Amino acid sequence: MISKEQQKELRRRLAGFLTEEKPLAAKTAFKVGGCAAFYLQPKSLPDLELVLRTLAELELKFLVLGAGCNILVADEGVLDRVVISLDQGFAEIEIMGSDSWSVMLRAESGVRLSRLIRLSADEGYSGFEKLASIPGTVGGALAMNAGAYGGTIYDSLAALQIMEKGSLSWRSAARLHPAYRDGGLSVEQVVVAAYFLLERKSSSEITATIKEIKELRQQRLPRGDHAGSVFKNPVGDFAGRLLDEAGCKGMRCGGASVSKEHANVIVADKGTQADDVLTLMENMRTLIRDRHGINLESEIRVFS
Numbered sequence: 001m002i003s004k005e006q007q008k009e010l011r012r013r014l015a016g017f018l019t020e021e022k023p024l025a026a027k028t029a030f031k032v033g034g035c036a037a038f039y040l041q042p043k044s045l046p047d048l049e050l051v052l053r054t055l056a057e058l059e060l061k062f063l064v065l066g067a068g069c070n071i072l073v074a075d076e077g078v079l080d081r082v083v084i085s086l087d088q089g090f091a092e093i094e095i096m097g098s099d100s101w102s103v104m105l106r107a108e109s110g111v112r113l114s115r116l117i118r119l120s121a122d123e124g125y126s127g128f129e130k131l132a133s134i135p136g137t138v139g140g141a142l143a144m145n146a147g148a149y150g151g152t153i154y155d156s157l158a159a160l161q162i163m164e165k166g167s168l169s170w171r172s173a174a175r176l177h178p179a180y181r182d183g184g185l186s187v188e189q190v191v192v193a194a195y196f197l198l199e200r201k202s203s204s205e206i207t208a209t210i211k212e213i214k215e216l217r218q219q220r221l222p223r224g225d226h227a228g229s230v231f232k233n234p235v236g237d238f239a240g241r242l243l244d245e246a247g248c249k250g251m252r253c254g255g256a257s258v259s260k261e262h263a264n265v266i267v268a269d270k271g272t273q274a275d276d277v278l279t280l281m282e283n284m285r286t287l288i289r290d291r292h293g294i295n296l297e298s299e300i301r302v303f304s
């Protein structure tokens with residue numbers, strides 16, 4: 001919980017960026033959950049530096065919000081930490097250098113993956129194709145090590161620009177150790193920008209691959225408000241397969257139900273409570289634990 005003294009200092013020192021009781025539901029893919037008690041929206045690097053330095057000095061925890069595609073906010077909201085949104089500003093894309101074979105592209109953390117995919121198809125930059133149709137921002141994708149069809153955002157990453165307690169630093173991709181659906185960043189590291197080394201290919205070749213991947217995903221992913229896969233795949237198996245076999249499709253709790261098309265996706269109808277989603281997740285997990293002795297690990301990040 002944020003103490004009275006910390007609240008007072010936050011208001012005094014970060015007045016220009018601070019919103020209180022900011023509703024978060026509309027900022028997440030599930031469209032459920034409560035408010036951020038304290039919400040900050042820095043729009044430039046110096047602003048972010050001031051914000052992170054101040055939070056470090058006040059010993060306050062924070063959560064960075066990207067596009068909210070992999071986040072579930074609890075009904076009571078986020079009370080114990082400050083929420084930082086980077087979706088205003090931090091949206092620049094720049095070509096840093098290129099030759100006939102390759103291109104070095106810098107993308108700031110708030111850039112949408114969909115924009116990178118469009119650009120790579122238009123310009124003939126290969127490396128992002130497998131990310132086609134994964135929603136979210138560059139920062140969120142790096143924090144999550146987002147990927148599909150055997151590829152992830154780290155495949156073409158050359159380096160990261162990270163800010164920690166207000167200090168900017170670099171990490172070459174070789175020094176990073178992303179794991180399955182986990183970029184391995186610490187809670188204090190904020191991705192500011194990423195440098196990608198992309199191969200030049202023909203636009204038509206890239207466009208064809210993207211189209212193929214989009215079609216495959218359209219067949220598999222349900223409509224409605226959801227955050228993609230709920231659980232990570234356990235070693236050697238697929239969470240979706242185990243959940244399907246256990247009869248989870250169609251299971252419901254309040255407004256939340258397991259998709260009939262994909263057993264590892266929870267769809268939230270209008271009026272769903274975050275608690276409905278959490279209870280359903282627990283019921284699914286219990287079924288698999290009882291049947292197989294496997295403890296499914298959440299891919300979705302839950303914040304309260």
Ligand SMILES: Cc1cc2nc3c(=O)[nH]c(=O)nc-3n(C[C@H](O)[C@H](O)[C@H](O)COP(=O)(O)OP(=O)(O)OC[C@H]3O[C@@H](n4cnc5c(N)ncnc54)[C@H](O)[C@@H]3O)c2cc1C
Nearest residue numbers: 066067068069070136137139140141143146147191227228
């Ligand atoms: C329809 C649908 C399909 C999906 N399919 C896939 C898929 O195929 N593969 C896959 O991997 N994922 C998939 N996802 C999940 C989601 O799209 C990815 O995890 C995505 O990378 C999240 O990006 P975001 O910007 O929305 O991050 P958020 O959900 O906002 O945040 C996710 C995590 O990243 C952290 N974070 C965000 N920005 C930063 C930053 N700048 N610095 C540090 N940390 C940060 C947050 O604190 C949080 O812990 C899907 C989601 C949906 C809704």
